[in-house]
Structure formats: C-alpha cells, structure tokens
Amino acid sequence: MPTDPRALRADAPLLDAWLRFQEAPSTPFTIPGHKQRHDLVGDVVAGDVPLYAGLDTMKLAGGVLAEAERRAARLWGADTCRFSTGGATHANQAIALAVGSDGDRVVVSRTLHRSLLLGLVLAGLTPVWVRPEVDPVTGLPLGVPPEEVAxxxxxxxxxxxxxxGDPSYVGTVGDVGGLAGVAHAHGVPLVVDAAWAAHFGFHPRLPRHPLQLGADAVVVSAHKTLPAWSQAALVLARSDRIDAARLEAGVEATATTSPAGAMLASIDAARALLERDGEGLLEEAVAATDASRDRLRAVPGLHVLEGPGVDPLKLTLVLHGTGADGIAVERDLLAAGLPVEAAERDVLVAVVSLADTERTLMRFTDSVIAAIERHRGAPRPMVGPAAYGVDPVIVMPPRDAFFAGQDTVPAARAVGRVSAELIAPYPPGIPVLAPGEMVTGDALAALGEARAAGVRIAYAADPSLASLRVVREPR
Known part of the structure; x- marks a missing residue:
C-alpha cells in the first residue's frame, strides 16, 4: 500500500515545513555548520534541517511544532503532547522529573528500561520494585499483576x-486497565513506558493503547513501530493527575536546545500517516505476521509466542526445543541481510511494523526455518533472561549510590558490597543490578549465565564482569 509523503503535508505542519525548505533552499548563516552543502562530508547530512531557522523562524513565530504536537495529542486522546528527539530515554526521564520530589517513593516495574532507572537518579526518586509474572513454559515476562501493585x-x-513498561520487550501485554484502576484508587498516576506500542489502538486486532485504558502518561517511540527517524519519540499525558507545567519543565530540562528538524518532521509525518492510512497498512502487516506464525508454529520444537496477551506484530521465537543455538541462527540471518532485534541462545525477537509486507515476512520466515534446520540439535533446558529471576536487595537510593565515592573491585570481592552501576543483559536492557543494590551471589551467577549464553552485558564498566564498580566503604 504505497503512499506519497507529499500527500500528507496538508495535515502535517512540520513535514510541510521540511518539504518547503527542500523546495526553496536558503543560504543560512545559522547552525548547522554544514550549511546544507553535501560536497564536504557527503549525503550523510542530507535532509538535516534544524527546527530553529529551518522549519520555523529562530523565534518559532510559525508555531509549527506546537501545532504538530497539538494534532498528536488529539489523535491519542491526550491533553498534552511533546515530541522528543532524544528517544523514549528523554521522555521517561522528563516524566520522572514531573511526578515526584527528591526522596519520594514510586512503584516501579522491574522490567522497565535503564532510561527510567537513570530518571530515578535525576529526580532523586526511590523505587519500590514490583515484579512481572513469568510464563512457566518460556521463562519470559508477562505483565505486572494489578494485585502486586496494590x-x-x-x-x-x-x-x-x-x-x-507495557508491552514488554518480547511483546507480552499486561492488564493496563487494571493497573490504572489500582493506581487511581490510591490517588496516584499510572505512567506507562509503551515504547514498543506506538501502533496500539489503531487496528481492531491490536491492543488498545494505554491512554485508552486509563493511563495518565505514556511514552511511545515513533521510530520503533512507526516510520520515523531513530530517536523519535512522544510523551503524551492527561492533566488530571499529571501536572502539565511540571511535565513541560521536565521535558525542557532534559531536551537538547538544538532539536533536529528532520526528526521532528518524521514524527509529524508518521502521526499523519497513522491517522490517515494506519489501519490499512497495519491490516497487511498483521495478516502477513499471522501467516508467518502459522508456518513457524509447524516447525518441530519451536515455540512461537502468541495469544491475546501478545502484540500481533512481535515475533518472539523460543528455540530450546529445537536444540538450535539462537546466536548461530542470527549469524545466518545476518548473512542473508535479515538482522533481528534480539538474539540469545534460546530466544529470537523480530520486530514487525506497518512498513512490512507479505514479501518481507515470507523471506524472513523462510530464512528462519532454514537456519533452525541447519543448526537443529537435541532439545535442552530453557535459559531465560537473567533479570527476571533475581530479587534486588536495596541498600540505598539510586541517586545516593550514583554520586557516592566508588571503587573498582574483582567480581568475587564485590559480593556483599553496594553496586554503583547499572548492569543489564541487553537486550532486553532490564537490570540485574542497579545503583544502590547489594551485589549478591545470585546476581553474579545470573549475569554469568547470560553472558555464557551469548547475551551482551550492557552498561557495565567492565562488560567481561571480571570487575564491578561498587560504593566505596567508609574507612
């Protein structure tokens, strides 16, 4: 279902401004320093137009950004919307600054991404952790039960x-409506990091988006499942329980003062496309993903995540029953020009978006099936993501640990000390250790098991895990 982006411009003020800049190029005496010349470093800067003195005047007299954000707020049913060129990371941190004060407690799902954990550090918030349910077959996370939050x-x-965080990285969807009811019964807002759910609510086969289910603030990544530039995101909020002025201050405090106009225009264009053609594009993608699931389900030993609690456009494959090594399967897919979002020994995660078609899904499916058969072996026990099986032991607030004096010590000597760093298998980027938590033998064992299974250990100062950064003990 091809579409002409120029047909969207009447309903996308930022896209229209970007197209007008291309149609009547100026001779700028402003940043960026490439001055729209492509003969210096090449087309790597093609399309790079600033917001200030680019899409709008230096004084933003045209109001194109505010108008684009207003249209997005209307589409998602929010009172306020802000576009982000810093991804969901920026949006999560802005909300953390908006909902509490230094020293306040917040209830936080352990499955949230590191961006919010660093938001807790910035805002001085102390987490009260709640855990998701875990699928007994796959070991993968489900939603956080409302009764756990209660x-x-x-x-x-x-x-x-x-x-x-909902949906999860692997595509499982929780009871957001139930969580909203519990939060509101206690007089507090529900904030949902829905980075992977920009498409939710725009097709009858898809789950409703969190604002439709009662959430008070939602973060969505426009670049994950919509056709926007990398780093493009939105923060959407209702003002009943979220202070709009505090949110605005949080966004501005953590945003760049030189936002990329092309990135902003891509958010606006993606929103206009979703509003105009989203259901039709999603229909094709959902149907193609259904057909892919049907074929993958027939592969002996392969478990395909599916059902009413799973995003129809997330293909999560559990391989332990096939005996095939997911890292080896990934190598074959890379050689075929088909990179996947995540590959561990036992789990592959493939993201499908409204840009996908029957042709792209069938090529992917053919290649996955062939790779599994090439690497098939004896079934083995499942090694689930390390983060879900470790109970955190909180010793001090994350902010205190982050800014404390620190030492680097061998891993064996770190047990019993307080972690000064965030350590997470990535993907999915969920912490086994966070600043302020005690380093335990269980945590080190889980991290070691993940690393041995081919999972990248992210954010650690020493990704080999030979040493850890810990809070310096008083003399």
Missing amino acids: RALGAHPDASAVFV
Whole structure:
C-alpha cells in the first residue's frame, strides 16, 4: 500500500515545513555548520534541517511544532503532547522529573528500561520494585499483576506514582486497565513506558493503547513501530493527575536546545500517516505476521509466542526445543541481510511494523526455518533472561549510590558490597543490578549465565564482569 509523503503535508505542519525548505533552499548563516552543502562530508547530512531557522523562524513565530504536537495529542486522546528527539530515554526521564520530589517513593516495574532507572537518579526518586509474572513454559515476562501493585501501594501509601513498561520487550501485554484502576484508587498516576506500542489502538486486532485504558502518561517511540527517524519519540499525558507545567519543565530540562528538524518532521509525518492510512497498512502487516506464525508454529520444537496477551506484530521465537543455538541462527540471518532485534541462545525477537509486507515476512520466515534446520540439535533446558529471576536487595537510593565515592573491585570481592552501576543483559536492557543494590551471589551467577549464553552485558564498566564498580566503604 504505497503512499506519497507529499500527500500528507496538508495535515502535517512540520513535514510541510521540511518539504518547503527542500523546495526553496536558503543560504543560512545559522547552525548547522554544514550549511546544507553535501560536497564536504557527503549525503550523510542530507535532509538535516534544524527546527530553529529551518522549519520555523529562530523565534518559532510559525508555531509549527506546537501545532504538530497539538494534532498528536488529539489523535491519542491526550491533553498534552511533546515530541522528543532524544528517544523514549528523554521522555521517561522528563516524566520522572514531573511526578515526584527528591526522596519520594514510586512503584516501579522491574522490567522497565535503564532510561527510567537513570530518571530515578535525576529526580532523586526511590523505587519500590514490583515484579512481572513469568510464563512457566518460556521463562519470559508477562505483565505486572494489578494485585502486586496494590500490595506495594498498600505498604507504601506515600508513593507518588506507578511506573510500568507495557508491552514488554518480547511483546507480552499486561492488564493496563487494571493497573490504572489500582493506581487511581490510591490517588496516584499510572505512567506507562509503551515504547514498543506506538501502533496500539489503531487496528481492531491490536491492543488498545494505554491512554485508552486509563493511563495518565505514556511514552511511545515513533521510530520503533512507526516510520520515523531513530530517536523519535512522544510523551503524551492527561492533566488530571499529571501536572502539565511540571511535565513541560521536565521535558525542557532534559531536551537538547538544538532539536533536529528532520526528526521532528518524521514524527509529524508518521502521526499523519497513522491517522490517515494506519489501519490499512497495519491490516497487511498483521495478516502477513499471522501467516508467518502459522508456518513457524509447524516447525518441530519451536515455540512461537502468541495469544491475546501478545502484540500481533512481535515475533518472539523460543528455540530450546529445537536444540538450535539462537546466536548461530542470527549469524545466518545476518548473512542473508535479515538482522533481528534480539538474539540469545534460546530466544529470537523480530520486530514487525506497518512498513512490512507479505514479501518481507515470507523471506524472513523462510530464512528462519532454514537456519533452525541447519543448526537443529537435541532439545535442552530453557535459559531465560537473567533479570527476571533475581530479587534486588536495596541498600540505598539510586541517586545516593550514583554520586557516592566508588571503587573498582574483582567480581568475587564485590559480593556483599553496594553496586554503583547499572548492569543489564541487553537486550532486553532490564537490570540485574542497579545503583544502590547489594551485589549478591545470585546476581553474579545470573549475569554469568547470560553472558555464557551469548547475551551482551550492557552498561557495565567492565562488560567481561571480571570487575564491578561498587560504593566505596567508609574507612
């Protein structure tokens, strides 16, 4: 279902401004320094137009960004919307600054991404962790049960907000409506990091998006499942329980003062496309993914994540029953020009978006099936993501640990000390250790198991895990 982007310009003010800049190029005496010349470093800067003195005047007299954000807020049913050129990372940190004060407690799903954990550091918030349910067959995370959040709020009635990530990295979808009801019964907002769900709510086969289910603030990544530039994201909020002025201050405090106009225009264009043609494009992608699932389900030993609690456009494949090594399968896919979002020994995750068609899905499916058969072996026990099986032991707030004096010590000597760093298998980027938590033998064992299974250990100062950064002990 091809579309002409110029047909969107009447409903996309930032896209229209970007196209007008291309149609009548100027001789700028402003940044960026390439001055629209492509003969210096090449087309790597093609399309790079600033917001200030590019899509709008230096004084933003045209108001094109505000108008584009207003249209996005209307589409998602929010009171306010801000575009981000810093991805969901920026948006999560802005919301963290908006919902509490230094020292406040917030209920936080352990499955949230590192960006919010660093948001807790910036805002001085202390997490009360809640855990998701885990699928007994695959070991993968499901949603956080509302009753778990209710218990946490009952034990900590001073908590100022609830943060969850939904859907999960692997595509499982929780009870957002139930979580909203619990949060609101305790008088606090529900904030949903829905980075992987920009398409939710725009096709009858897809789950409703979190604002439709009662959430108070939502972060979506426009570049993950919509056709926007990398780093493009939106933060959407209702003002009943979220202070709009505080949110605005949080966005501005953590945003660049030189936003990329092309990135902003791509958010606007993706929103206009979703509003105009989204259901038709998603229909083709959903149907093609259904056909792919049907074929993959027939592969002996392969478990395909599916059902009403799974995003129809996320293909998560569990390989342990095939005996094939996911890292070897990934190598074959890379050689075929088919990179996947995540590949571990036992799990492959492939992202499908409204840009996909029957042709792209069938090529992918053919290659996956062939690779599994090439590497098939004896079935083996499942090695699930390391983060879900480790209970954090909180010793001090993340902010205190982050800014404390620190030492680098051999891993064996770190047990019993307080972690000064965030350490997470990536993907999915969920921490086994966070600043302020005790380093335990269980945590080190889980990280070692993940690394041995071919999972990249992210954010650690020493990714080999031979040493860790810990809080310096008093003399």
